[in-house]
Amino acid sequence: MLKETISTNSTTNVHDVYRITTSRSSKVVIEGVSLSALGAGLNYYLRNTCQVDISNVIQGSIVPWRYYMNVVTAGYSTVFWDWERWEREIDWMVLNGINMPLALTGQEYITRQMYLNLGLPLEEVSSYFVGAAFQPWNRMGNIQGSWGFKNDTGVKNAFIDSQFELQKKILQRMKAFGMTPILPSFQSFVPSALVQRFPNTTFHEATQWSGMPLEYTKVHYVDPQEPLFATLAEEFIKLQKQFYGENVTDHYILDLYNELLPASSDEQYLKSTTKAVVHALRKADKNAVWVMQSWFLTSTQFWTPGVTKSFFDGIREAEGKAFIIDLYSEGLPQWKHTDGFYGMDWGWSMINNFAGGQGIFGVLPTVLAEPFAGYHHSAKSMRGMGVTPDGINTNEFLYHLVYDIAWKDPNQPLSGKPLLDQFIQRRYGPKQTTPLMLEAWDQISKSLWNITGELTGKVKSYLDLNPKLDMVAYGFEPTVPMYDTAVVADAWKKLMRSTNGQEGGGAHTVVQQGLDELAQEASSLELTLGSKANNASPGLRFDIIDVTREVLLNTVLPALQKELVKGFNQTDVPRITLYGGLIEALILDTDRLLSTHTQFHLGKWLGYAKATAKNMKVTTGEQSITPASYLEFQARNQITWWGPASQGALADYASKHWAGLVKTYYLPRWQHFSKSLLQAARNGKAWDQDRFNAEVAALESKWQYGTWGQNKGETWGPSPQDDTVAVAQGIFRRWGKLAIKISQNKSA
Ligand SMILES: *[C@@H]1O[C@H](CO)[C@@H](O)[C@H](O)[C@H]1NC(C)=O
Ligand SMILES: *[C@@H]1O[C@H](CO)[C@@H](O)[C@H](O)[C@H]1NC(C)=O
Ligand SMILES: *[C@@H]1O[C@H](CO)[C@@H](O)[C@H](O)[C@H]1NC(C)=O
Ligand SMILES: *[C@@H]1O[C@H](CO)[C@@H](O)[C@H](O)[C@H]1NC(C)=O
Numbered sequence: 001m002l003k004e005t006i007s008t009n010s011t012t013n014v015h016d017v018y019r020i021t022t023s024r025s026s027k028v029v030i031e032g033v034s035l036s037a038l039g040a041g042l043n044y045y046l047r048n049t050c051q052v053d054i055s056n057v058i059q060g061s062i063v064p065w066r067y068y069m070n071v072v073t074a075g076y077s078t079v080f081w082d083w084e085r086w087e088r089e090i091d092w093m094v095l096n097g098i099n100m101p102l103a104l105t106g107q108e109y110i111t112r113q114m115y116l117n118l119g120l121p122l123e124e125v126s127s128y129f130v131g132a133a134f135q136p137w138n139r140m141g142n143i144q145g146s147w148g149f150k151n152d153t154g155v156k157n158a159f160i161d162s163q164f165e166l167q168k169k170i171l172q173r174m175k176a177f178g179m180t181p182i183l184p185s186f187q188s189f190v191p192s193a194l195v196q197r198f199p200n201t202t203f204h205e206a207t208q209w210s211g212m213p214l215e216y217t218k219v220h221y222v223d224p225q226e227p228l229f230a231t232l233a234e235e236f237i238k239l240q241k242q243f244y245g246e247n248v249t250d251h252y253i254l255d256l257y258n259e260l261l262p263a264s265s266d267e268q269y270l271k272s273t274t275k276a277v278v279h280a281l282r283k284a285d286k287n288a289v290w291v292m293q294s295w296f297l298t299s300t301q302f303w304t305p306g307v308t309k310s311f312f313d314g315i316r317e318a319e320g321k322a323f324i325i326d327l328y329s330e331g332l333p334q335w336k337h338t339d340g341f342y343g344m345d346w347g348w349s350m351i352n353n354f355a356g357g358q359g360i361f362g363v364l365p366t367v368l369a370e371p372f373a374g375y376h377h378s379a380k381s382m383r384g385m386g387v388t389p390d391g392i393n394t395n396e397f398l399y400h401l402v403y404d405i406a407w408k409d410p411n412q413p414l415s416g417k418p419l420l421d422q423f424i425q426r427r428y429g430p431k432q433t434t435p436l437m438l439e440a441w442d443q444i445s446k447s448l449w450n451i452t453g454e455l456t457g458k459v460k461s462y463l464d465l466n467p468k469l470d471m472v473a474y475g476f477e478p479t480v481p482m483y484d485t486a487v488v489a490d491a492w493k494k495l496m497r498s499t500n501g502q503e504g505g506g507a508h509t510v511v512q513q514g515l516d517e518l519a520q521e522a523s524s525l526e527l528t529l530g531s532k533a534n535n536a537s538p539g540l541r542f543d544i545i546d547v548t549r550e551v552l553l554n555t556v557l558p559a560l561q562k563e564l565v566k567g568f569n570q571t572d573v574p575r576i577t578l579y580g581g582l583i584e585a586l587i588l589d590t591d592r593l594l595s596t597h598t599q600f601h602l603g604k605w606l607g608y609a610k611a612t613a614k615n616m617k618v619t620t621g622e623q624s625i626t627p628a629s630y631l632e633f634q635a636r637n638q639i640t641w642w643g644p645a646s647q648g649a650l651a652d653y654a655s656k657h658w659a660g661l662v663k664t665y666y667l668p669r670w671q672h673f674s675k676s677l678l679q680a681a682r683n684g685k686a687w688d689q690d691r692f693n694a695e696v697a698a699l700e701s702k703w704q705y706g707t708w709g710q711n712k713g714e715t716w717g718p719s720p721q722d723d724t725v726a727v728a729q730g731i732f733r734r735w736g737k738l739a740i741k742i743s744q745n746k747s748a
């Protein structure tokens with residue numbers, strides 16, 4: 001009834017609908033045609049109830065599916081979560097109208113059972129599995145085997161068991177909210193032990209992935225045209241149905257070639273391959289929908305138009321049902337050059353985040369306009385919208401926005417400003433939000449959220465990288481900001497002024513001094529805490545940290561590094577000492593600020609790992625590695641080395657601006673850099689980067705196996721006396737003038 005009301009007088013396809021009405025007796029009634037529509041309706045009510053008259057609102061979604069997460073979110077964000085944390089996330093999903101979340105937790109339990117049923121020994125299956133924090137890349141056939149501990153079979157399996165228990169709860173809750181979870185399927189990748197068991201089956205070896213040492217990569221996969229593929233595909237889904245219930249879903253993710261190239265670019269081969277996959281999936285579940293991420297198509301050298309078309313033709317000719325998640329629509333939209341995936345069902349998606357790294361980053365104008373462009377291109381087949389971040393907890397406004405847009409009229413252009421203003425008012429409190437704050441966010445949205453171009457990755461901060469003389473980098477995740485740093489420094493000033501009751505911040509408006517003079521001044525100023533703003537909401541505190549972090553690390557630090565190197569070039573010892581000292585002070589101040597908010601705390605990440613370890617029972621294999629030390633290594637290794645060795649290809653890829661990590665991992669590298677430059681200058685020696693790297697590797701190696709909380713100052717969260725606003729005010733007093741000067745020099 002509700003749906004008809006809106007469908008009949010709308011030119012738009014309407015899928016889900018909610019209605020909010022207020023009766024005379026002031027009772028609010030929220031109706032929805034589905035539980036996720038009800039969730040979205042409730043959220044609309046909660047958000048707007050204080051601001052506008054919502055006595056009669058009726059909204060329909062332009063897409064039936066609102067999905068969430070990509071395959072690596074499980075590695076970068078959710079890997080150590082407990083049930084309580086999952087519950088909160090699922091609540092958040094409901095309120096955002098999400099009805100098709102990825103649900104890949106505990107996938108290894110199914111995989112393991114499948115191979116054990118085939119007669120492979122546990123030891124052989126286990127040696128195929130990777131460490132807890134790297135499972136997504138094993139699932140995609142990028143890596144196999146684990147590093148860090150010699151014999152981790154016991155803990156690895158115990159973790160898999162714990163995840164299976166979690167998954168049962170997750171699915172039950174998702175189903176209770178009427179969602180259609182996307183479950184995993186057999187993706188073709190197999191343990192090498194299986195290859196010997198089936199001598200008459202064609203297997204291929206995947207390509208070496210991301211410079212990983214060969215023993216951990218080149219994963220075997222069974223050719224999807226082999227009967228064995230169909231057998232395993234069926235077995236996998238059968239086991240899932242047995243463990244989780246018959247009707248959990250009909251949507252299965254299957255990424256054949258994520259960051260891998262197919263065995264052949266022969267069009268006929270690819271067509272037969274996708275046909276075979278459709279048949280196999282259908283045999284396993286007659287309603288199966290093949291869900292895949294479009295990321296593989298970004299390898300455009302391989303995926304030429306003809307090759308790409310034959311891939312999708314195979315699905316069509318087999319009359320398969322598919323749903324393509326266009327993973328990075330805001331930066332590398334694949335729907336455009338494939339004519340909307342040749343008529344397949346697909347969803348517009350914002351990835352926004354890579355490797356769970358922080359950064360105020362996004363492309364707001366694109367997010368506001370492109371979903372509608374996609375919809376107008378393929379109104380019948382653009383059937384989903386979603387956010388598919390590598391990691392969460394950044395750029396919250398943009399995430400909410402995408403799910404809002406799914407309920408907007410695609411014929412009305414959207415303006416970002418009023419939506420952002422409302423968001424900020426909800427986030428900071430309507431009374432606490434000042435015009436200056438809104439101005440700051442307007443500037444941020446026009447600079448940091450307007451970085452366009454193909455690879456619009458966030459700025460990679462110098463802080464997170466192994467120091468060297470020349471750290472300037474462009475391309476994916478450049479170290480050079482792709483925005484006007486003066487605009488952002490000014491936005492920072494506005495945020496600081498609007499949270500400073502006493503001073504009004506006038507001292508920082510005009511900067512006449514030179515850089516060295518300001519640097520001397522900053523070096524002599526200690527961090528003295530500013531005034532508190534005790535009514536600052538958690539959201540405001542988060543943003544203050546985020547903006548301050550952005551300016552300190554991406555405007556100030558690169559300038560200090562450059563001056564330090566200049567000092568070395570000129571064999572100017574006092575200059576090296578000054579700028580080395582400033583870098584250390586800046587990093588310590590940053591750590592201090594980050595330590596005031598749980599979201600920016602290493603203790604939180606490690607704390608989840610520690611809690612999960614408590615729920616693990618080691619029943620097989622070696623007992624000498626405890627779950628706690630295993631998971632702590634996993635947690636530490638992923639955000640630093642991301643692999644078996646220091647300075648490997650992925651080292652520092654998943655770096656974090658987290659209190660604790662900054663102080664105990666990044667700071668020692670930088671201290672060692674300044675010290676080594678000083679020594680070299682004093683001794684008249686040339687710079688030896690290799691030697692420096694080797695020395696740093698020793699420091700890093702020790703850190704990998706550390707136990708948090710054993711050393712002084714290693715806390716699990718903020719202490720009550722740390723006030724974000726007070727610390728940030730102090731930091732602004734110390735670094736504000738210098739930051740503004742540097743940013744103005746750059747943009748001049
Ligand atoms: C559709 O018609 C109903 C009933 O007349 C009205 O309340 C509603 O606003 C209309 N919706 C649109 C999208 O025009
Ligand atoms: C493989 O094929 C050969 C030749 O047809 C046959 O003799 C052998 O039994 C097959 N092996 C298996 C494991 O099926
Ligand atoms: C699953 O769904 C089918 C079709 O809707 C129904 O016939 C069957 O009873 C359901 N099975 C279970 C276990 O709920
Ligand atoms: C975003 O950047 C583009 C190109 O740099 C510019 O033309 C446009 O006006 C900017 N949009 C906003 C909202 O600032």
Ligand SMILES: *[C@@H]1O[C@H](CO)[C@@H](O)[C@H](O)[C@H]1NC(C)=O
Nearest residue numbers: 561562563564565566567569
């Ligand atoms: C230091 O010297 C090198 C080599 O002469 C030069 O390429 C580089 O630009 C200099 N760096 C700075 C910051 O002066």
Ligand SMILES: *[C@@H]1O[C@H](CO)[C@@H](O)[C@H](O)[C@H]1NC(C)=O
Nearest residue numbers: 150151152153620621622623
């Ligand atoms: C791992 O430990 C188990 C149990 O102690 C043992 O049986 C197995 O041989 C060990 N594997 C390796 C590779 O050392």
